[in-house]
Amino acid sequence: SQTEKIVDELYSKMSPEERIAQLTSMYVSDLLDENRQLDPKKCEEKLSNGIGHFAQFCSSGEPDMTPNQIRDLVAQVQDWLINNTPNGIPALFHEEVLSGIAAPSATIYPQQIGLAGSFNIELAEQKTRETAADLRKIGGMMALSPMVDVSRNPSFNRDEESYGEDSYLCAALGTAFVRGLQYGGLENGIAACTKHFLGYGSGYLSEDKELYEEILLPHEAAIRTAGSKIVMTGYHNFRGTNCVANPDLANGMLRTYLKYDGVMVSDYGSVNQIVLPEGENSSAQRAAAAVKAGNDVEFQNPTHYPKLLEAIEKGYITEAEVETAVKRVLSLKARLGLLDENPTLYAEGDIEFDTPQERETAYKLASQSIVLLKNDGILPLKGDNKKIALTGPNANQFWAFTGDYTYPGMAYFFYRKTIDPKQQKVVILKDAMENKLPQGWELSYERGCDWTEVEETNIPNTGDVRAYRMWLQRSRRVDSGETADYDAALAMAAESDVIIAAVGENVLLCGENRDRGSLRLPGKQEQFVEDLIATGKPVVLLMFGGRAQVIDDLADRCAAVIQAWYPGEEGANAVADILYGKISPSSKLSVSYPNVELNENICYNYSVEQDPRIQYPFGYGLSYTTFEYSNLQIDTEVSTGAKAINLNFDLENTGSMEADEIVEIYLSPSSESQNLKPIQLQGFGRISLKPGEKKTVSFLMSPQQFGYYNNGHWTIDAGDYIVKVAASSQDIRLSETVTLKGKSKDLALRDVYFAELQ
Known part of the structure; x- marks a missing residue:
């Protein structure tokens, strides 16, 4: 491809030191003098080989910084890199954007746990489109969001950042988040990053079946349907090994099973937390363990990865393994337009936040x-x-x-x-x-x-x-x-x-x-x-x-x-x-x-x-009006390989106030011998109705939604299933049996993840 050609050519011109620098990150504040101005001496000392990334460039800044001042600082740093490093490669500036950009004066949207309760895909995407446009203006091209951990422990201190306990809802909203950030393609949008891989908070306890069907789902859907290109590992241990040094995660699940071709980054300081065998405690060994496991970039400081050259010399890692990581980072920069002849790295003129x-x-x-x-x-x-x-x-x-x-x-x-x-x-x-x-x-x-x-x-x-x-x-x-x-x-x-x-x-x-x-x-x-x-x-x-x-x-x-x-x-x-x-x-x-x-x-x-x-219960919430569900019509017999299952029903506002009702579609097995959870959300929609108004609500489901993880495959079995239309997980209003006919179907990966509201 064109990108590969550009990357290979650039890589061949780079010194070993420049290559390693692309895998590292630092704070802009480390380059400033006491008057908060860019210090050319510090730049020469810290940036002579270029750098891959700048960490949290807004949230680490002073509360009085305006969007224009943030942009001007980014412009000065990029200018320095382009004019004073051997290959003039711009850096990737990243920021947290979970509830809007974490920057002074930027819009603060609701936190994710509440936003998830909106069940509003369109509005969630609209929100991140706005975020992406603003972040691009000030020079940011990468987000450390969304968090898509399926969060099931009510005591977990980061519950608020998640979309809650249901994998389908997390996947639907996480994918909308990514679509909004990357709207118009990576050359116009912001690279999203799904985190934390895998099972941070509570999901790491899951057995394989639940892990692949539910905990992995939001990452899988964002990567396969929205083109997400960055994944961040968690701080936790996964089955005995730190995530950042766990090859089963990046090289196994992501790159082999999901065929993921993007970048893997560490959470801040997590390379430092890798537990190595007795007597292996050097930075070079730590860096080698992470890169070997498939982790391309060390955030947020250049603590261990600068020792990768030493790691190659000592035989802890091969040059080819490091080359793969560097080329992944360069490919991401190419996709974002950073390697263009005259890249647009930020907006000119006056920048307004919080319009x-x-x-x-x-x-x-x-x-x-x-x-x-x-x-x-x-x-x-x-x-x-x-x-x-x-x-x-x-x-x-x-x-x-x-x-x-x-x-x-x-x-x-x-x-x-x-x-x-x-x-x-x-x-x-x-x-x-x-x-x-x-x-x-x-x-x-x-x-x-x-x-x-x-x-x-x-x-x-x-x-x-x-x-x-x-x-x-x-x-x-x-x-x-x-x-x-x-x-x-x-x-x-x-x-x-x-x-x-x-x-x-x-x-x-x-x-x-x-x-x-x-x-x-x-x-x-x-x-x-x-x-x-x-x-x-x-x-x-x-x-x-x-x-x-x-x-x-x-x-x-x-x-x-x-x-x-x-x-x-x-x-x-x-x-x-x-x-x-x-x-x-x-x-x-x-x-x-x-x-x-x-x-x-x-x-x-x-x-x-x-x-x-x-x-x-999950999916519960009251309104100032009442809604009546009736007249469920559904395709009751379809083949396991069918394109779609049509479902529709009537919804009426039987109260006296205009309001929205969130309708929920659940799937249950008809017998315990089937390989499905007892009940699982498989569709939802937000319907606005005036008092007395009645609408027909239509969904397209896919037989793939009736499938399960089966030893490296996605399997759809013939049999009877119960589809439920509900006002909450405990308030089932209508239901019907659907029979899938024909042979069991085995897919390498599914390609339909969501029921579509028509």
Whole structure:
């Protein structure tokens, strides 16, 4: 191919030192003088052979940096590389973009666990198209997102970054994320990176069958249907070996089984964590172990890979193995347009972040991410509840809206920057509720209690060790900047018609490297809610945070319960619009919501029976209206090799408010001898209906969705299967038996992953 030709030619001109440099990464900040200007001396010292990558070039920067300043710095660095290194190869600048670019002043969209509950593929793709356009403008060409770990342990501190517990939903939304980033092809978009390979958080415990069918699925679908070209390994051990040095993962599953031809990168500092045999502890041995296992690039500092030349000399690795890695990196740069004659490396002119269009997308996603879990008829708030008491630690704080991979979250936690709440463009709940308050209503506010009274988080010395070093001596409590008067809040609540209790977590209680021993509400928050309930006034429990927080019997005594997750910069406006009834809630849970504290894997697909430890099932969420499902029509007999199975049914809004309903399609085996999970999501759609409106909803399924992993193949067996149309995993509305006829079919890999909403 043309790319191979360009790469081979370039490679042959490079010195061994230049080649190795392409496999390394560093921070731009390491090239700056004390005035934050590019220092040519440091460039000569650190960049004389060029470099492959620059790490987190926005999130590691100062909070006052404008998009123009970030772009100008990238331009200076690229200019230096092009004019002062032997082959003038530009670097790849990468950044986190999980909930928008982790850059000062960039749009903050809802965190993934909530966004997953939108079940909205189109909007998820729209979001990353916006991200990609902005990142390209400032000179970024690679994202360290999406995280597609199928996350089944409710205690996992990074649950918030995942799309939840279901592999199909993770795959559908992860693929949409990649499509949006790479929109218009890699030469116009941003290279996405699926992480963490494989089974980070909880999936590494899976047996082969579950591993290949579910844990691998989001990576597989993104690679095979959306052309994803970068995979990042996890910090964890996989079957006894660090992922980054585990050949079964990169060389086995990815490159042999999936025929993947892209790049494999390490998580930050993970090459340092490789456990080598006794007596083999040199950088050269560490680097060799990683490259031999198929890991091409070391992030984020040039710690071990610069010793690869020594590793070749000492026979730890062959020159050919290193050549393969270098050529993979150069191929990626070629695909992104970095090796063109006159590459476009950034935008000229003035760059604007957080446009009205982006804020609109953030608002729409937030409004579709907030889940109504319980409602005794108190919501939406009405005229007889017009005296509102707003209270709780998250009622007047921007930290209620920003997850761990937003700029404020990263700059504060990983880079020790001071984050000024007044500088954030995040709308806070108190302001949104005041601005949207209906005429003649009253809103009073008291904080009431803090997030926690004492430190509740341990920072483990594993994973990204920057955090551990940084927080060892620091207070692990966020300064709220306001006093919390418990008694004043209770007195105010007693005088009101209705109480909104905004509770939950914050950036130091949840997220990467933040281990909190409990899943209940932090600090005194639970007692505070009990005392609010004791006033006799109806309480709307409004939770923010990065995972399901256990509220068990507290929910029974509240008039309504809302889980808002971390809904981003427009989240407060979305919450206010839901409370006041301007819009109906329409999100459904992307996780099973436990009623007891669990530190083990749970998933709806383990059984069709309701697990007594689950308070609200996967796929559950209430609306301000009601929907009726009827008239299921489906192809009941098709061959195992058929192209498609047609399915349609009618959906009617039988209530009095316009709203969206998320419809869910599940597949179950007809007998236990079939090789399928008891129940598995295999399709979904978001349908908008006016009051009284009825629509026919149509899906195209594929017999390939009825298949299973069978010793290196995808097998579709003949037999009877049950297709279910549902409002949640525990609320099946319609079902029908489908018979697959003919011979069993064996595919090397499947090529249909999703049911298509027509």
